[in-house]
Amino acid sequence: MGFDLKEYQVRKATGEEVLVRNIYCIGRNYIEHAKELNHSVPNEPFFFQKSLPSLNISDKIYLPVNREIHYEVEIVLLIGKSGVSQSVDDSLSFINGFTIGIDLTDRNFQNILKEKQLPWLLSKSFSGSAVVSEFIDEEISDNFWIKINGETRQESNYENMLFSFQDQIHYLSNKIPLMVGDLIFTGTPSGVGILNKDDDVEIGYGEKLINSLKVNSISN
Incomplete structure (x- = not known):
């Protein structure tokens, strides 16, 4: 089976398609989420990756x-x-779009990896675990949310982040130069929970629904 790069593209609302290069995620970027998982609040950003x-x-x-x-x-x-962000203020110029996504996590496996002080990659990178929607040019300043079977489970605002978009880009790019098409998952608020087969999932911001998903199948 060949490796089809077209499988790893995201779309902008303008119709532009962008080839994804790397998927980075920041951990524990909302204080209440760190607390609900009994983690300390970090003093500086830390990142993990998801596979393409x-x-x-x-x-x-x-x-x-x-x-x-x-x-x-x-x-x-x-x-x-x-490239590399030269300053925190310069970092916004790296952004080509915003969307809402879901970082799906194999929680029990992640906890085992944490206990062994091993990287989280395998608990974060199963097929289809980096859910993203269509990207827009406008910054998402309204509260973003996820609903499971019509019930709001998580809702917050980027203003509640420990490390802003600019902070994350500046810090990460000075460790690993960024590439056109990289994605950065910017952190999740409190309220994470288990998904079950046949759940109906909705994600959006403000009054806007941007994606409806069905948990309707199970794969190995």
């Missing part, structure tokens, strides 16, 4: 068999230029 095959631009979520998968709703940034 974890990208999911569909309207379906597939749950691995016999695994406890948690949803984590987040604002996701699309990077529009390559």
Whole structure:
């Protein structure tokens, strides 16, 4: 089976399609989320990655068999230029789009990896675990949210982040130069929980629904 790069593209509301290069995620960027998982609040940003095959631009979520998968709703940034941010103020120029996404997490496996002080990659990178929607040019300043079966489970605002969009881009790009097409999941608020087969999932911001997904299938 060949490696089809077209499978790893995201779309902007303008119709532009962008090839994804890397998927980065910041951990514990909302104080209440760190507390609900009994973690300390970080003094500086820390990041993990999701694999490229974890990208999911569909309207379906597939749950691995016999695994406890948690949803984590987040604002996701699309990077529009390559290089290193020279200052925090310069960092906004790297952003080519905003959307709402879901970082799906194999929580029990992640906890095992944490206990062994091992990287989280395998608990974060199963197929379809990086859910993203269509990107827009406008910053998402309204509260963003996720609903499961019509019930709001998470809702917050980027103003509640420990590290802003600019902070994240500046810090990350000075460790790993960013590339056009990189995605950054910017952190999840409190309220994470388990997904179950046949759940109806909605994500959006303010009064705007941007994606409806069905947890309607199970894969290995």
